[in-house]
Amino acid sequence: MLLHILLASPFVAAFLLALIPGRFLRASLVASTGLASAIAGFALFIISGLNGSPIASDSISWFTLPGTTATVHYSLFADGFALWMVLLTAILVTSVIWIGKTCAGERYKGFAALVFLLEGALFGCFLASDAVLFFLFFELLVPPAALLISVFGGAGRNRAAILFALYTLLGSAPMAIALWALATWTGTTDGMQIATALAAIAPEKVTLLFFAFALAFAVKTPLFPFHGWQAEAYSEAPAPVTALLSGAMAKVGVFGFLRWTMPIFPNEVVEYGTLFILLGLATVIYGALVAMRQTDIKRILAFSSLSHLGLTVVGAFTLHDGAIFGVVVMMVAHGFSAGALFLLAGIPERWNGTRNIFAFGGLASQSPRFSLLFMLACLAAVAVPGTLGFVGEFLILQGIWQTFGPIIALAAGLGAILSAAYTLRMVQAMLFGKATSTGVGPEIRKSEMVAIFPLIAILFVLGFAPKLVLHSVESTLGQAPSSVANAIPENAPNATER
Amino acid sequence: MYPIASYLWLIPALPLAGAILLGIISQLYARRDFGPSERSMGILAVAFPALAFAVTVFFATRFPLGESLRSVIAPWIVIDQVSVSFGFLFDDLSRIMLLFITGIGALITLYSVGYMHGDRGFVRFMAYMNLFLFSMITLVLSDNLVLTFLGWEGVGLCSYLLIGFWHSDPANGAAANKAFLVNRAGDLGFLLGIFALITLAGPSGISFPELKAWLLDPENSSLIQGPGQLLILLATFFLFWGCTAKSAQIPLLTWLPDAMAGPTPVSALIHAATMVTSGVYLLARLSDLFVLSPIVMGMIAVIGLGTAMWAAVAGIFQDDIKKVLAYSTVSQLGFMFLAAGCGAFDAAIFHVFTHAFFKAALFLGAGSVIHALAGEQDLRRMGGLVKSLPITFIILASGWIAIIGIPGTAGFWSKDLILERVYVSGPMGPVLYFAALATAILTALYMTRMMVLAFAGSFRGSHHTKDHAHESPLSMRIPMLVLAAGSLLAGFVWAGLIPGLDIFGRALAPIVGNAQHLFHPAEHHGPSAWIFAAAGTAAAVVGAISGWITYIRRIPSLLGAPGPHGLAKRWTLAFDSLHFVFAILPTRVAAWISDVLVQRTFEGLQILAGFFVLDSASVIRKLQVSSLRLQLGLTLGLGLLISILILERIS
Structure with a gap:
């Protein structure tokens, strides 16, 4: 029951918001902030009550997939991994809703409603235990995200929105077909049952289905060379939306790999794992190298996201227990740090009307509060020990060493050096050097501090106490032996009914 | 056994509290026209390191040599395969390291209260210094590799923040970036070394006492001698790679001379006395591991010697007083690595200890010169300062006779010990010894050159700066005098020639004795210790006299481009080009x-x-x-x- 309420709450929030007349800006601001915080609090409440075993909702049969005998169920499932993704989303949404009035202005109500819809779709992706239900939510991510870009974005917003929609669509269309084929062949759409039933299907067909699934997630994450939409969408979307896209939505890709691809296609994951390791490594290095040459702050952060999430994919495909813990930790860490950095990046853009890092200088002495937050967020992004990112990178890299040896670990570790290189380049250009004007500069607003500081504080608190993440993830990943088949068990019968 | 162990966390927590408090105050005043009172902030800034020193002394005097305190306060990264805790180990090695880190740290913070007087970033500077001390203490007090790594990257971060402290000059920012990136490259080596150890020893690979026990456990000897050889080679190689960056050894040494862009107290504390010696600390801490890999030990010795010689030559070419000292630091670190590579870990740590005193004294003295001459760092524009800055001269002179190794000074005892141990270290020993002795002559040469250019002759700068020249305030003079006394006397804790004065060596024996015994099963017998002492003294005297003769007559009067040029430049910047x-x-x-x-x-x-x-x-x-x-x-x-x-x- 709790999960049903959790999933429904963002949609209810969007609906309630629609009831407020548009001219009451203040009311919609207060209402949406209250609702978003309530949802985040609720997610926190559920995660703190998680005592080792996952939660599953009762399953309601919904409809029979046309042309098959499979019945689609409306059923939800949550373990520590899924709930941390939900909590990450809910906290980011609260910050974004709170800060959103700076970019949405008069149209704030529509902005908030779309953000809640996106939140709902994200919750659905993280909580669905039926493959078709997951896919529906996966597709439902696109309209609010594309609208948020095309309505509230910068100069190239329409092109960015269409590019984003097209890529995601082209990526997920094969998955739709694959799902339909799976339902036809196995007669079920439940994740676990598909996995067992697939053993009887010819391997060539299964391979095809595996790639259909993997493509959808590779576009969503994204992985090189499926990243064409990313830099465009991230830089054209308003900063709070980018924070959500990169902080929360990109996680659905990696989540999909771990939660759906790996348990359903264990043999293919082993057989073609090397391909994804290589793509992941290429993404790590390529993203970092391109980031080193960008001058647009949002594009730097976009390619940095590309690079960091590439490492999580490498970690996931090592199939090493420790590394998979690291992947979850790094997803949480990247969610908060990328979210904070994108939110921060929007602030100097508002001051000077440009995103070129070389148009700034000396902010450290002119805007000390902004600079402090920016510096802390950058430290978290380059995974300095004491931040959560370090725990993630440490566990992933050691897993890579254990499974693939020193050379691959060294290659993946190069990303850490390069990430320091492009991050410091950005810090030096913006915070240091001669100030562009004399006297006291513009400063981050109090309301922005309230929205951004908690994200950074979480990274440092969890950096010293990663146990909070590791412990709740243990409930599902902890028993996972190296074989993929049970790497991500989500056996509904074992779960406690709530 | 010792219940006080559970309070060990106080030592790092004190400067951390100071850093947070000062950081908040600095932010509160950041947008005002004036900062808070320097007097009260200065007291705060010195109080936390001084308290940490007091607590360290309290612990250090509570239990006898050879025993250690260990306290695990909380789990950190705990999953099935990897288990890392916030644990502290206060044994004889960390006892020595902590005493001089907190002691010299408190003194240099006191010095910077005077040095940074009037700087708008006064409080921010003090916050960074406290944060640095927290990281450095964590580095040496940690009982496991990952927490040491937290300190390791933490000191690198503070070094970055302090090199780029005056950040409105882009050159300082560039130097800071270079330091951080080179150190990051080294940090990757450190991480890979940890992974190799986890692969080798499983969960025991992370904590120092457990790793030591694992390595010494007879049950594991067949693994260590057999299939584990490759992993040991990789682990030692990668960890040493990490050390080359932090301790500025070939090939990752280029950042240290550039790091002189930071304020001089930073150069004294971070880039001379403490942070840069962490590599030597790590080698000593893991001596039981390193001796298992003769290839890497040989590599350490050769790289240490190569760095010592290369930097000594580069030191002769520098006209910037801080750059002379920077190359001198690189060179002295090379001596420490040479010692460690020859299996003399205790001698290496002893040199870390004495070097901390005399190099800090030299840097603070140089800072006093720079302070007196309103920011002038070019030796060609100095001269004759002995008259206007007599106290500063005495301080620099104590450091000078200590570093070149005049008998009785701190540097004499530790350098002599290193040279002697290198000679008897094996068949290659005499070769390494004579190369190191030649480097000792070069050391005396470039240090004498610096002293002659700064203090002898007559003043060559502008009249304006001459009139400005004045002695430093009391807050700067006290720390300098304490450190100068240290450079003369600190060596008597292990005066090899005098029976009974060897408490330092005995303290380190439980930590590194086993490894050193394994490395030299039989005691090699070289010539008498007095012969080594005589040879070392001769090297110092020869170098000093030739330096005096060469430079007293050839004081450069022409001011060309700043910095070396021609062959000197190619030599100095060789590794930058690489x-x-x-x-x-x-x-x-x-x-x-x-x-x-x-x-x-x-x-x-x-x-x-x-x-x-x-x-x-x-x-x-x-x-x-x-x-x-x-x-x-x-x-x-x-x-x-x-x-x-x-x-x-x-x-």
């Missing part, structure tokens, strides 16, 4: 290819495709994005459906 050719240029080329050739082409194609889609369907554009999705989705879906059905029919 970094450029082998690391920076390839990265730039790869980045150019990725960005310009791949990414832009990619984006260009996307725009083309976009035009095609949008122009052929301008009607669709008018509809909402979702309709576009639906249309294309159906088309594509249908196509794929058909292809799958066909595939199914075929199979």
Whole structure:
């Protein structure tokens, strides 16, 4: 029951918001902030009550997939991994809703409603235990995200929105077909049952289905060379939306790999794992190298996201227990740090009307509060020990060493050096050097501090106490032996009914 | 056994509290026209390191030599395969390290209260200094590799913040970036070393006492001698790689001379006395591991000696007083690595200890000169300062006789011990010994050159700066005098020639004795210790006299471009060029290819495709994005459906 309420709450929030007349800006601001915080609090409440075993909702049969005998169920499932993704989303949404009035202005109500819809779709992706239900939510991510870009974005917003929609669509269309084929062949759409039933299907067909699934997630994450939409969408979307896209939505890709691809296609994951390791490594290095040459702050952060999430994919495909813990930790860490950095990046853009890092200088002495937050967020992004990112990178890299040896670990570790290189380049250009004007500069607003500081504080608190993440993830990943088949068990019968 | 162990966390927590408090105060005043009172902030800034020193002394005097305190306060990263805790180990090695880190740290913070007087970033500077001390204490007090790594990256971060402290000058920012990146490159080595140890010893590979026990456990000897050899080689190689960056050894040494862009107290504390010696600390801490890998031990000795010689030559060419000291630090660190590589870990740590005193005294003295001459760092514009700055002269002179090794001074005892141990270390010992002795002559030469240029003759700068010249305030003089006394006397804790004065060596025996015994099963007998002492003294005297003769007459009167030129420049910047050719240029080329050739082409194609889609369907554009999705989705879906059905029919 709790999960049903959790999933429904963002949609209810969007609906309630629609009831407020548009001219009451203040009311919609207060209402949406209250609702978003309530949802985040609720997610926190559920995660703190998680005592080792996952939660599953009762399953309601919904409809029979046309042309098959499979019945689609409306059923939800949550373990520590899924709930941390939900909590990450809910906290980011609260910050974004709170800060959103700076970019949405008069149209704030529509902005908030779309953000809640996106939140709902994200919750659905993280909580669905039926493959078709997951896919529906996966597709439902696109309209609010594309609208948020095309309505509230910068100069190239329409092109960015269409590019984003097209890529995601082209990526997920094969998955739709694959799902339909799976339902036809196995007669079920439940994740676990598909996995067992697939053993009887010819391997060539299964391979095809595996790639259909993997493509959808590779576009969503994204992985090189499926990243064409990313830099465009991230830089054209308003900063709070980018924070959500990169902080929360990109996680659905990696989540999909771990939660759906790996348990359903264990043999293919082993057989073609090397391909994804290589793509992941290429993404790590390529993203970092391109980031080193960008001058647009949002594009730097976009390619940095590309690079960091590439490492999580490498970690996931090592199939090493420790590394998979690291992947979850790094997803949480990247969610908060990328979210904070994108939110921060929007602030100097508002001051000077440009995103070129070389148009700034000396902010450290002119805007000390902004600079402090920016510096802390950058430290978290380059995974300095004491931040959560370090725990993630440490566990992933050691897993890579254990499974693939020193050379691959060294290659993946190069990303850490390069990430320091492009991050410091950005810090030096913006915070240091001669100030562009004399006297006291513009400063981050109090309301922005309230929205951004908690994200950074979480990274440092969890950096010293990663146990909070590791412990709740243990409930599902902890028993996972190296074989993929049970790497991500989500056996509904074992779960406690709530 | 010792219940006080559970309070060990106080030592790092004190400067951390100071850093947070001062950081908040600095932020509160950041947007005002004036900062808070320097007097009260100065007291706060010195109080936390001084308290940490007091607590360290309290602990250090509570239990006898050979025993250790250990306290695990909380779990950190705990999963099935890896278990890391916030644990502290206070044994004889960390006892020695902590005593001088907190002691010298408190003194140098006191010095900076005077040195940074009137700087608008006064409080921020003090916050960074406290944060640095927290990281450095964590580095040496940690009982496991990962927490040491936290300190290791923490000191690197503080070094970055302090080198770039005056950040409105882009050159300082560039130097800071270089330091951070070179250190990051080393940190990757450190991490990979940890992974090798986890692979080798499993969960025991992370904590120092457990790793030591694992390595000494007879049950594991067949693994260590057999299939584990490769992992031990990798672990020691990668960890040593990490050390070369932090301790500025070949090839990752280029950042340290540039790091002199930071305020002088930073150079004294971080880039001379403490942080840069962490590499030597790590070697001593893991001595039981390193001795298992003779190849890497040989590499350490050769790289240490090579660095010592290369930097000593570079030191002769520098005209900037701080650069002379920077290369001198690199060179002295080379001596420490040479000792460690020859299996004399205790001698290496002893040199870390004495070097902390005399190099800090030298840097603070140089800072006093710079302070007196209103920021002048060029030796060619100094001269004759002995008259106007007598106290500063006495301080620099104590450091000078200590570093060149005049008998009785701190540097004499530790350098003599290193040279002696190198000689008896094995068949290559005499070769390494004579090369090191030649480097000792060079050391005396470039240090004497610095002293002659700064203090002898007559003043060569502008009249304005001459009138300005004055002795430093009391807050700067007290720390300098304490450190100068240390450079003369600190060596008597292990005066090898005097029986009974060897408490330092005995304290380290439980930590490194086993490894040293393993490395030299039989005691090699060289010539008498008095002969080594005489040879070392002769080297110092020869170097000093030739330096005096050479430079008293050839004081450069012409002021050319700042910094060395010609052959001197090529020598000094040799490793910068190598970094450029082998690391920076390839990265730039790869980045150019990725960005310009791949990414832009990619984006260009996307725009083309976009035009095609949008122009052929301008009607669709008018509809909402979702309709576009639906249309294309159906088309594509249908196509794929058909292809799958066909595939199914075929199979």
